[in-house]
Amino acid sequence: MKKQGRGIATIMFGFGYGEGFPDHAIASAEIEEGGKILIRTAAADVGQGVLTIITQIAAEVLKVKPEAIRIIPGDTHLTKNSGSSSATRQTFFTGNAVKEASEGLLSNIYHYASIEFRSNHVELGIKDGYIFRNDNPKNKLSYWELAERVKERGDSLKAEASFFPRTDIPDPKTGQGKKVYVAYTFVTQVIEVEVDTDTGIVEVLNVYTAADIGKAINPKNVEGQIEGGTVQGIGMALMEEQVIKEGITLNPDLTSYLIPTSMDTPHFATLLVENEDSEGPFGAKGIGEPATIATTPAIANAIYDAIGVRIYHLPITPEKILKALKEENKRGNKEGF
Amino acid sequence: MSKLTIGFIINGQKKTIETTTSTRLLDLIRDDLHLTGTKEGCGKGECGACTVIMNGELVASCLILATQSDGAVITTIEGIGDNECLDPVQEAFIETGAVQCGFCTPGMILAAKKMLEENPHPDEEEIKRGISGNLCRCTGYQKIIDAIKLAANRLSSKNGGRSEKDD
Numbered sequence: 001m002k003k004q005g006r007g008i009a010t011i012m013f014g015f016g017y018g019e020g021f022p023d024h025a026i027a028s029a030e031i032e033e034g035g036k037i038l039i040r041t042a043a044a045d046v047g048q049g050v051l052t053i054i055t056q057i058a059a060e061v062l063k064v065k066p067e068a069i070r071i072i073p074g075d076t077h078l079t080k081n082s083g084s085s086s087a088t089r090q091t092f093f094t095g096n097a098v099k100e101a102s103e104g105l106l107s108n109i110y111h112y113a114s115i116e117f118r119s120n121h122v123e124l125g126i127k128d129g130y131i132f133r134n135d136n137p138k139n140k141l142s143y144w145e146l147a148e149r150v151k152e153r154g155d156s157l158k159a160e161a162s163f164f165p166r167t168d169i170p171d172p173k174t175g176q177g178k179k180v181y182v183a184y185t186f187v188t189q190v191i192e193v194e195v196d197t198d199t200g201i202v203e204v205l206n207v208y209t210a211a212d213i214g215k216a217i218n219p220k221n222v223e224g225q226i227e228g229g230t231v232q233g234i235g236m237a238l239m240e241e242q243v244i245k246e247g248i249t250l251n252p253d254l255t256s257y258l259i260p261t262s263m264d265t266p267h268f269a270t271l272l273v274e275n276e277d278s279e280g281p282f283g284a285k286g287i288g289e290p291a292t293i294a295t296t297p298a299i300a301n302a303i304y305d306a307i308g309v310r311i312y313h314l315p316i317t318p319e320k321i322l323k324a325l326k327e328e329n330k331r332g333n334k335e336g337f
Numbered sequence: 338m339s340k341l342t343i344g345f346i347i348n349g350q351k352k353t354i355e356t357t358t359s360t361r362l363l364d365l366i367r368d369d370l371h372l373t374g375t376k377e378g379c380g381k382g383e384c385g386a387c388t389v390i391m392n393g394e395l396v397a398s399c400l401i402l403a404t405q406s407d408g409a410v411i412t413t414i415e416g417i418g419d420n421e422c423l424d425p426v427q428e429a430f431i432e433t434g435a436v437q438c439g440f441c442t443p444g445m446i447l448a449a450k451k452m453l454e455e456n457p458h459p460d461e462e463e464i465k466r467g468i469s470g471n472l473c474r475c476t477g478y479q480k481i482i483d484a485i486k487l488a489a490n491r492l493s494s495k496n497g498g499r500s501e502k503d504d
Contacts, residue, residue: 047438047475220434224480228437231477254383254472262465265478 001197005306009297010188013290014181015088020169023089026080027097029058029105030158031147036070037062042082043094044074048288049221050090054098056217057281061102064129088286091217092182095281096163104159109143112150112157116141183278185290186212191298195306197325200318202303204234204266212273214285223270226291233295235260241315343407348416356403363387363398366413374414374443385471388444389413395451414443417450426450429488437475445471449485457493
């Protein structure tokens with residue numbers, strides 16, 4: 001018989017290293033020849049999209065099209081430390097460093113343009129990579145023309161910034177601290193499953209996600225992180241199990257250690273909650289790891305809702321479900337149901 | 338290890354190359370022809386990262402000996418499109434956000450191409466089945482499925498077939 005059930009789970013996730021670690025990121029922004037603005041950062045894009053995010057941030061701050069941004073990523077010779085792509089930290093840390101470096105560059109653009117135009121920065125306007133006096137917008141200088149003038153003065157149009165927030169070491173006795181992490185991401189998932197009580201096979205039908213991520217700098221990217229994280233959570237809930245015996249992994253391949261395929265993908269509906277309530281760039285918070293955490297408990301709850309039996313050991317394989325149903329049945333018979 | 342010379346057509350180009358009887362097609366493609374778009378994932382035909390099209394069939398190039406490709410017609414990801422002229426499937430992958438780390442993408446796109454050739458109007462279940470031999474750890478597959486739907490709609494309206502909205 002096929003039985004359907006619905007489960008819910010909510011998680012909170014403090015991201016960045018936190019706990020008093022000297023976690024930080026450095027980035028720089030400079031006007032370079034050839035009509036580009038160069039951003040340097042060591043942030044590693046392993047597919048999560050940090051380079052897309054910082055391109056958007058730099059373009060937004062400097063009021064240019066994203067195409068005008070060029071990035072040198074992760075070159076020990078040419079970039080400074082941006083910290084690891086881990087702990088769900090790159091959008092927050094490197095995003096902030098790039099935002100501050102871009103703001104520093106923008107300040108320098110205003111500074112030198114006010115000298116060129118013999119004007120005060122508040123009387124200057126900026127649009128599409130040009131700076132001008134508001135009372136005479138036709139007489140404008142591009143960032144790159146301005147950079148040439150600045151070079152003649154023996155200086156250059158660039159800025160470097162680091163983002164280095166303070167966090168507190170939690171009290172070893174109570175685990176409490178004033179600011180243990182830079183911010184927290186919250187995710188709630190409601191998941192609907194169908195359990196086949198003859199085979200024990202669980203199908204994940206629908207996943208409804210609400211994620212409080214402060215600000216989705218790239219909503220498609222955030223959705224991609226949530227969908228990917230959720231399907232990893234489905235793997236953890238239903239199939240992924242490393243079998244180790246005397247230090248040897250007995251299932252070191254993808255036919256005996258199963259991960260989800262396209263056939264296991266559920267229907268997704270995702271709501272992004274954007275309260276811009278963190279110190280991240282434009283209020284953004286991290287979503288990498290938080291995306292995967294709620295899925296497994298929500299599925300376990302949904303299975304309980306469907307069949308009335310709670311399974312406490314992951315993964316919840318068909319064998320475990322059939323065994324649990326059989327035991328429940330026996331207990332039921334004994335009690336005379 | 339005995340050496341021998343084989344010939345085949347790869348991405349529309351005739352090639353004659355010396356290889357050994359124990360060389361895998363995957364290594365011939367990557368190391369000898371320097372077509373590094375084809376990836377090695379598991380190396381045992383489970384993950385689909387090394388997928389190429391050989392004589393009209395999707396194959397795991399890690400399971401094929403180079404010598405078996407003598408006389409064959411092979412298409413790798415490099416034969417689908419390039420930076421100047423992307424295939425509609427590649428364009429759809431970019432637009433929908435179907436690429437994260439990118440390691441599964443070449444095999445995924447070849448599987449999608451092959452499926453759309455055989456079935457130009459797949460429904461969601463058919464798309465899922467069509468790429469079920471290609472594993473992806475990043476995306477959760479949804480954006481890949483969306484990309485293939487988008488490509489199918491565009492290709493069918495371009496080919497004067499059933500026209501659907503691109504959404």
